[in-house]
Amino acid sequence: MKIRVGIIGLGTVGSGVLQLMEKHREFFFRDLGFDFEITVLCSRSRTRLDHAKTGKAAAGNPALTPAFLTQSPLELVSRPDVDVVLEVAGGEDAPKAWIESAFKHKKHVITANKALLAKHGKDLFPLAQKSGCFLLFEAAVGGGIPIIRTLQESFIANDIHGLACIINGTCNYILSEMTGKKLSFERALKAAQELGYAEADPSFDIEGTDSAHKVALLASLCYGKYVDYASMSVEGITTISAIDIQMAEEMGFAIKLLGIVSQDKTGNIQANVYPALLEKKHQLATVDGVLNAVFVKTSSVGPILLTGAGAGKLPTASSVIADLVSLARQLATGHPIAQGMGFFSADNRAELLPIGELETEFYLRLTAVDQPGVLAKVTAILGEEGISIRALMQKPEHDPEHVPVIFLTHATRNAKVSKALKRIDALDIIQAPTQVLRFYR
Amino acid sequence: MKIRVGIIGLGTVGSGVLQLMEKHREFFFRDLGFDFEITVLCSRSRTRLDHAKTGKAAAGNPALTPAFLTQSPLELVSRPDVDVVLEVAGGEDAPKAWIESAFKHKKHVITANKALLAKHGKDLFPLAQKSGCFLLFEAAVGGGIPIIRTLQESFIANDIHGLACIINGTCNYILSEMTGKKLSFERALKAAQELGYAEADPSFDIEGTDSAHKVALLASLCYGKYVDYASMSVEGITTISAIDIQMAEEMGFAIKLLGIVSQDKTGNIQANVYPALLEKKHQLATVDGVLNAVFVKTSSVGPILLTGAGAGKLPTASSVIADLVSLARQLATGHPIAQGMGFFSADNRAELLPIGELETEFYLRLTAVDQPGVLAKVTAILGEEGISIRALMQKPEHDPEHVPVIFLTHATRNAKVSKALKRIDALDIIQAPTQVLRFYR
Numbered sequence: 094m095k096i097r098v099g100i101i102g103l104g105t106v107g108s109g110v111l112q113l114m115e116k117h118r119e120f121f122f123r124d125l126g127f128d129f130e131i132t133v134l135c136s137r138s139r140t141r142l143d144h145a146k147t148g149k150a151a152a153g154n155p156a157l158t159p160a161f162l163t164q165s166p167l168e169l170v171s172r173p174d175v176d177v178v179l180e181v182a183g184g185e186d187a188p189k190a191w192i193e194s195a196f197k198h199k200k201h202v203i204t205a206n207k208a209l210l211a212k213h214g215k216d217l218f219p220l221a222q223k224s225g226c227f228l229l230f231e232a233a234v235g236g237g238i239p240i241i242r243t244l245q246e247s248f249i250a251n252d253i254h255g256l257a258c259i260i261n262g263t264c265n266y267i268l269s270e271m272t273g274k275k276l277s278f279e280r281a282l283k284a285a286q287e288l289g290y291a292e293a294d295p296s297f298d299i300e301g302t303d304s305a306h307k308v309a310l311l312a313s314l315c316y317g318k319y320v321d322y323a324s325m326s327v328e329g330i331t332t333i334s335a336i337d338i339q340m341a342e343e344m345g346f347a348i349k350l351l352g353i354v355s356q357d358k359t360g361n362i363q364a365n366v367y368p369a370l371l372e373k374k375h376q377l378a379t380v381d382g383v384l385n386a387v388f389v390k391t392s393s394v395g396p397i398l399l400t401g402a403g404a405g406k407l408p409t410a411s412s413v414i415a416d417l418v419s420l421a422r423q424l425a426t427g428h429p430i431a432q433g434m435g436f437f438s439a440d441n442r443a444e445l446l447p448i449g450e451l452e453t454e455f456y457l458r459l460t461a462v463d464q465p466g467v468l469a470k471v472t473a474i475l476g477e478e479g480i481s482i483r484a485l486m487q488k489p490e491h492d493p494e495h496v497p498v499i500f501l502t503h504a505t506r507n508a509k510v511s512k513a514l515k516r517i518d519a520l521d522i523i524q525a526p527t528q529v530l531r532f533y534r
Numbered sequence: 535m536k537i538r539v540g541i542i543g544l545g546t547v548g549s550g551v552l553q554l555m556e557k558h559r560e561f562f563f564r565d566l567g568f569d570f571e572i573t574v575l576c577s578r579s580r581t582r583l584d585h586a587k588t589g590k591a592a593a594g595n596p597a598l599t600p601a602f603l604t605q606s607p608l609e610l611v612s613r614p615d616v617d618v619v620l621e622v623a624g625g626e627d628a629p630k631a632w633i634e635s636a637f638k639h640k641k642h643v644i645t646a647n648k649a650l651l652a653k654h655g656k657d658l659f660p661l662a663q664k665s666g667c668f669l670l671f672e673a674a675v676g677g678g679i680p681i682i683r684t685l686q687e688s689f690i691a692n693d694i695h696g697l698a699c700i701i702n703g704t705c706n707y708i709l710s711e712m713t714g715k716k717l718s719f720e721r722a723l724k725a726a727q728e729l730g731y732a733e734a735d736p737s738f739d740i741e742g743t744d745s746a747h748k749v750a751l752l753a754s755l756c757y758g759k760y761v762d763y764a765s766m767s768v769e770g771i772t773t774i775s776a777i778d779i780q781m782a783e784e785m786g787f788a789i790k791l792l793g794i795v796s797q798d799k800t801g802n803i804q805a806n807v808y809p810a811l812l813e814k815k816h817q818l819a820t821v822d823g824v825l826n827a828v829f830v831k832t833s834s835v836g837p838i839l840l841t842g843a844g845a846g847k848l849p850t851a852s853s854v855i856a857d858l859v860s861l862a863r864q865l866a867t868g869h870p871i872a873q874g875m876g877f878f879s880a881d882n883r884a885e886l887l888p889i890g891e892l893e894t895e896f897y898l899r900l901t902a903v904d905q906p907g908v909l910a911k912v913t914a915i916l917g918e919e920g921i922s923i924r925a926l927m928q929k930p931e932h933d934p935e936h937v938p939v940i941f942l943t944h945a946t947r948n949a950k951v952s953k954a955l956k957r958i959d960a961l962d963i964i965q966a967p968t969q970v971l972r973f974y975r
Contacts, residue, residue, distance in 0.1 A: 113691045113834055121690075124758070231688070237835030239680075239688035247672070247680035249562075250554045250855035317565065376841065379820060393554055393852035394678030394843055400817065401838030411834035414691035426864070 094126060096421050099133035099175035099200075101166045101191060102182030103141040106205050106232070109410030110179060111145065115157055117414070127421045133161045135169040135182075170195035177420060179413055180204040181232075189213045196224035201424075203416045205232035205409050211306035211322045214313070215439035227423070229416035234307045235260060237408030238401045239415070240387045244314045251391035253315035255355035257533060260307045262383035262403050263291045263298035264330050264350040268368075269381040271338050272347065278333055290383055300329035301350065301366045308352030311387070312364040315354055318443035320364050326448035328367040332528060336488065336497055337458060346370040347378040351533055361446040369533035370456055449508030454483070457500040457510075458528035459517065467498065467522050478513035480505050507531075535567060537862050540574035540616035540641075542607045542632060543623030544582040547646055547673070550851030551620060552586065556598055558855070568862045574602045576610040576623075611636035618861060620854055621645040622673075630654045637665035642865075644857045646673035646850050652747035652763045655754070656880035668864070670857035675748045676701060678849030679842045680856070681828045685755045692832035694756035696796035698974060701748045703824035703844050704732045704739035705771050705791040709809075710822040712779050713788065719774055731824055741770035742791065742807045749793030752828070753805040756795055759884035761805050767889035769808040773969060777929065777938055778899060787811040788819040792974055802887040810974035811897055890949030895924070898941040898951075899969035900958065908939065908963050919954035921946050948972075 100107055114129060121127045136142050142162040163169055170178050170191055178195045180188050185208045192202050192209075202221070204210065210217070210233055221228040231241045235258075244253070259265050263285055270281040282299065285291035297303055309322035330350050341348050349371050354364045371378045376398050380386040385403025390396050402408035461467045468485070475482060484501040502510070514527050541548055555570060562568045577583050583603040604610055611619050611632055619636045621629050626649045633643050633650075643662070645651065651658070651674055662669040672682045676699075685694070700706050704726055711722040723740070726732035738744055750763035771791050782789050790812050795805045812819045817839045821827040826844025831837050843849035902908045909926070916923060922944040929938045943951070955968050 117691050125690075237832075238838065239684050242683065242688055243680050246860060247683055247856045248852070249566075249859045250558050250852045374820070376820065379815070379817065391678075391852075393848040395849060397679065397840070397842030399838070399840055402836045407834040408836060411689070411691045411832075415688050418690045419687060 094421070094425050095128040095130060096424065097130050097132045097174050097176045098179060098417065099135065099169045099172065099177070100131060100179045100181065101135045101169055102180065103134060103136040103138065103145055104181070104183070105406045106181040106409045106413065107136070109406035110181060110413050111157060113407065113410050113414050118157070121418065125418065125421070126425070127418065129417070129421070131157050131159050132174045133163065133169050133172055134159045135163050135166050137164055139164065166191040167194055170200055171198050175200055176424075177201045177203065177417065179417070180206060181413065182206075183208075185209050185212050189217065192217055192228070193220060196220050196226050199224060199226060201227040201420055203229045203413055203420065205230070205413055207233040207303070207306040207310060211309045214310070215319045215437060215442075219438040227420050229420060230310070231416050232409045232412035234310050235385050235387060235399070236401070236403040236405060237411050238385055238387065238399050238403060239412070240311070240399055241314065242415075243399065244311070244389070248389070248391055248394065251393045253356070254390040254392060255353070256311060256315065256387060256389045257377060258308065258311065258352045258385070258387040259349055259377060259380050260352050260385055260387070260403060261298055261301075261304045261350060262385060263295065264301075264304070265380070265385070266290045266383045267299070268330060268333065268338075268348055268350065271333070271335065272342065273381070275335065277335055278331065299331055301327040304350060304352050304366045308354060308364055308366055311352070312354040312362065312443070313437045316356065316362055316443055317437065318362075318441050319437040319439060320362070320443045320445065324445050326365040326367070330368050333368055334528070337456075337528060337530065340458070340486070340488070340499055341370050341456075344370075345373050346532075347373055348530065349377060349380075351377070353533065361450075362443050363446050363448070363451055365448050365451070367531055369531050371533050449506070449511065451507045452504045453507065454504050454532040454534070455500075455502040455510055456530040456532065457502070457514070459498045459500070459523060460525040460527070461496055461498055462522050462524060463496045464522060470520060470522065471498070471500070471517055474513050474516050475500070475502075478509050478516075480509055480513055535862070535866050536569045536571060537865065538571050538573045538615050538617045539620060539858065540576065540610045540613065540618070541572060541620045541622065542576045542610055542629075543621065544575060544577040544579065544586055545622070545624070546847045547622040547850045547854065548577070550847035551622060551854050552598060554848065554851050554855050559598070562859065566859065566862075567866070568859065570858070570862070572598050572600050573615045574604065574610050574613055575600045576604050576607050578605055580605065607632040608635055611641055612639050616641055617865075618642045618644065618858065620858070621647060622854065624649075626650050626653050630658065633658055633669070634661060637661050637667050640665065640667060642668040642670075642861055644670045644854055644861065646671070646854055648674040648744070648747040648751060652750045655751070656760045656878060656883075660879040668861050670861060671751070672857050673850045673853035675751050676826050676828060676840070677842070677844040677846060678852050679826055679828065679840050679844060680853070681752070681840055682755065683856075684840065685752070685830070689830070689832055689835065692834045694797070695831040695833060696794070697752060697756065697828060697830045698818060699749065699752065699793045699826070699828040700790055700818060700821050701793050701826055701828070701844060702739055702742075702745045702791060703826060704736065705745070706821070706826070707731045707824045708740070709771060709774065709779075709789055709791065712774070712776065713783065714822070716776065718776055719772070740772055742768040745791060745793050745807045749795060749805055749807055752793070753795040753803065753884070754878045757797065757803055757884055758878065759803075759882050760878040760880060761803070761884045761886065765886050767806040767808070771809050774809055775969070778897075778969060778971065781899070781927070781929070781940055782811050782897070785811075786814050787973075788814055789971065790818060790821075792818070794974065802891075803884050804887050804889070804892055806889050806892070808972055810972050812974050890947070890952065892948045893945045894948065895945050895973040895975070896941075896943040896951055897971040897973065898943070898955070900939045900941070900964060901966040901968070902937055902939055903963050903965060904937045905963060911961060911963065912939070912941070912958055915954050915957050916941070916943075919950050919957075921950055921954055
């Protein structure tokens with residue numbers, strides 16, 4: 094069976110797709126019966142198009158020498174010699190128009206684009222279903238980790254009680270470097286940038302936005318409802334300092350940027366992104382460097398962990414091609430079915446519980462003047478707000494002018510802590526905003 | 535779409551399947567469009583059949599009140615009101631006949647039975663293909679961990695360089711208890727038996743046979759060839775003693791029973807089961823208790839780890855039902871395709887490299903009399919056989935009569951070590967067979 098593929102985007106992932114297709118094409122044909130032909134390539138860059146046409150990948154395999162090259166995605170999706178569109182270009186709003194047009198032309202779409210899906214999935218998934226087209230996206234979350242297929246298919250006989258994930262390699266690398274090499278945030282970020290793990294403008298990663306996009310998709314999958322990333326509480330890692338890492342270490346904890354999704358017994362859903370203190374013996378605590386991991390709490394299987402490369406050329410391309418083969422298997426039957434078509438829509442929206450309703454233990458690091466009476470004032474406020482203190486630590490050696498005072502609380506409703514901190518940070522003995530971290534148990 | 539299911543076996547897994555079907559049946563119907571009806575139940579036990587008919591599961595859901603109960607598997611598979619057979623009874627040879635008969639009657643089969651598939655898969659998979667029937671088996675390896683689907687589908691654009699797995703919960707529990715609580719093998723085994731983690735006759739688990747069945751299936755999946763478990767080298771954990779665990783701990787290693795599959799650059803496949811020393815920072819080293827884990831080295835995604843419950847009622851039932859839904863999706867198209875039908879056969883057999891050809895580092899614990907000259911004799915033999923010593927340790931405090939002497943070797947061809955040990959164990963200064971453990975790097 095011949096399947097004609099058009100690729101939009103010849104950057105890292107696009108060239109990875111060409112590379113893996115070159116390597117595995119013969120196996121797909123011989124063992125699975127799928128004759129994938131890349132008929133159209135689209136890139137903004139004329140140079141990349143020329144290179145793809147004459148480059149190694151194309152030269153070694155006639156089926157990878159596309160008949161048509163274009164700089165227009167809209168032209169690609171409208172061509173009759175394309176059955177499936179691989180959107181690996183990135184962006185948010187422009188790809189939406191391409192994919193809408195692809196569906197209008199009855200093309201199936203595979204995308205690696207989490208930002209697009211987090212923002213426009215609520216419109217694109219229903220449109221896919223209405224058009225009888227697939228919209229597959231394994232590569233959009235967790236790179237090469239098969240978390241989408243696992244949630245959609247393997248855990249079909251499970252309720253998902255919740256999940257916690259390390260889903261942004263940039264942040265995990267920075268925190269791992271801060272921990273392992275005792276670097277400051279700034280130096281660890283610089284190291285990440287030098288290695289290509291962080292962008293020149295890293296804000297999209299380090300402020301938690303990228304994680305939020307992926308967590309919104311995962312939460313949507315867990316509960317079959319549209320989870321709007323814009324209604325999530327999202328914190329990044331920019332406020333984490335060496336002293337926080339050091340204090341966590343001394344207590345036997347690691348600090349990780351986690352995406353956390355949960356559903357309580359009354360059905361309320363939480364989906365948030367924040368840096369959290371994790372016991373070192375927790376399986377997620379040992380996931381270091383650019384690795385990603387998803388820890389899922391299921392009703393039948395219990396807790397399960399998937400760990401691997403969450404980004405990069407070949408891991409992402411591997412998932413794009415797994416989707417392509419999965420789609421081919423559906424198309425081969427002549428009657429593609431609904432799976433992966435319309436899994437959430439704007440009119441089936443999850444109302445997220447605000448993070449203020451969440452109950453967690455807290456790590457509060459106050460920066461106070463070194464005066465008698467500081468502790469009395471702070472503990473009085475915490476007591477008045479009904480927050481129970483589990484431990485208190487001072488690190489006088491750190492900086493005699495600004496003594497870090499660390500409070501650990503028992504599990505407390507987050508709204509109470511926000512209220513208390515407003516009062517505490519307004520005290521004139523407090524010299525900088527209090528650092529607030531949660532524990533993940 | 536109505537799908538009529540017959541279940542053979544109402545033990546732990548069978549009752550788990552009924553329980554999950556009761557819980558999720560409405561979702562399958564409402565959201566996926568599959569109306570699963572359990573039409574026939576088969577058990578050797580009349581009591582269980584009666585219980586299933588009148589028990590809670592059936593009472594709450596008319597579709598789970600089977601029209602027909604039988605004690606004959608062959609009757610079940612031949613009935614016209616069964617589309618899919620779930621074989622969750624266990625056994626090796628008897629279920630082969632049931633499944634052959636099922637295929638003759640054009641029934642699809644889902645099984646959780648690794649022993650059956652390891653022994654008879656080479657005949658059953660080709661027969662499934664010839665009959666146009668599915669034979670699905672996610673539950674046969676790793677319980678609730680979706681390793682079969684991941685290898686078959688998610689890693690389709692990967693070569694598998696190798697894998698290492700902790701795939702028998704009984705052994706992992708025993709080794710974890712020996713490590714964590716410093717128990718002897720015998721006491722840890724007894725604890726496992728008391729908790730129901732080990733059978734009254736535990737030999738099938740602790741001698742590595744169960745692991746070998748699963749590893750053979752995984753190796754077959756990795757390389758698309760029939761891997762015969764009988765041609766694998768299989769060692770269990772019965773010779774592991776407290777001193778080995780203690781020495782490994784002191785060196786920063788854990789001892790785990792691993793299934794190890796690898797392919798070298800010339801295409802030679804190794805598949806073996808043996809207890810190995812794993813660096814504590816390796817992701818598999820922290821997988822404790824009855825948990826299972828599969829660590830796969832892939833060409834595109836890189837290393838990836840899946841960890842979770844490898845056995846038990848609901849985890850196993852969860853995978854059986856995931857297969858059922860996956861099958862239903864195929865059937866819904868009207869044209870089921872070949873995936874999962876004929877993945878290996880007797881005439882496409884992998885020739886395994888004998889373990890003698892494997893290169894590993896070794897931990898050798900000799901039990902020698904406390905005499906001068908022992909080390910000289912042993913090191914002379916090791917030298918003559920071309921085995922390079924990395925370290926040597928003695929533990930005189932352990933037992934003054936029988937001093938354990940531990941040699942660590944550099945990576946050495948296993949055949950060399952076997953030859954040297956024959957000579958060493960024949961020395962009259964050696965009082966017990968030398969304990970031989972490999973390192974896994």
